Amino acid sequence: MAIKWHESLAVGVAEIDEQHQELFRRLNQLLEACNQGKGKESVRELVTFLQEYVVLHFAAEEKLQRLSGFPEYALHRAKHAEFMRAAGQLKFTLEEQGPTLSFIIAVNKVVVDWLVQHISKMDKDLGRFLAAEGQGK
Numbered sequence: 001m002a003i004k005w006h007e008s009l010a011v012g013v014a015e016i017d018e019q020h021q022e023l024f025r026r027l028n029q030l031l032e033a034c035n036q037g038k039g040k041e042s043v044r045e046l047v048t049f050l051q052e053y054v055v056l057h058f059a060a061e062e063k064l065q066r067l068s069g070f071p072e073y074a075l076h077r078a079k080h081a082e083f084m085r086a087a088g089q090l091k092f093t094l095e096e097q098g099p100t101l102s103f104i105i106a107v108n109k110v111v112v113d114w115l116v117q118h119i120s121k122m123d124k125d126l127g128r129f130l131a132a133e134g135q136g137k
């Protein structure tokens with residue numbers, strides 16, 4: 001099952017929207033590798049790749065929030081940290097059982113669903129705030 005970026009997920013800041021699209025691309029690579037029955041090694045590489053990209057992405061968003069004086073910075077940052085912990089757990093699952101069906105289900109729940117919800121609500125709130133402040137794009 002592929003995750004698709006859609007215009008309705010646009011935050012309105014080019015850098016952020018591009019990063020979200022890249023995240024979705026990498027996530028699809030990961031899900032595809034699992035579905036194709038690729039081994040633990042290749043799946044682990046893709047998970048690490050994705051984790052590193054998420055770190056960069058969260059840092060970029062948080063920097064924008066600090067520079068603009070975004071009032072929900074602390075909460076937003078805490079949600080990012082929560083996600084990183086949950087994503088870290090996925091690595092344990094992968095090490096323990098390999099890219100099994102339950103691993104794929106966990107990736108869908110912990111990463112795919114979370115990302116779509118987080119972008120739809122919190123990242124878009126940031127986009128609206130920046131637009132109102134004249135700092136979008």
Ligand SMILES: [Fe+2]
Pocket residue numbers: 020057061119123
């Ligand atoms: Fe984001």
Ligand SMILES: [Fe+2]
Pocket residue numbers: 061076080118122123
């Ligand atoms: Fe975010």
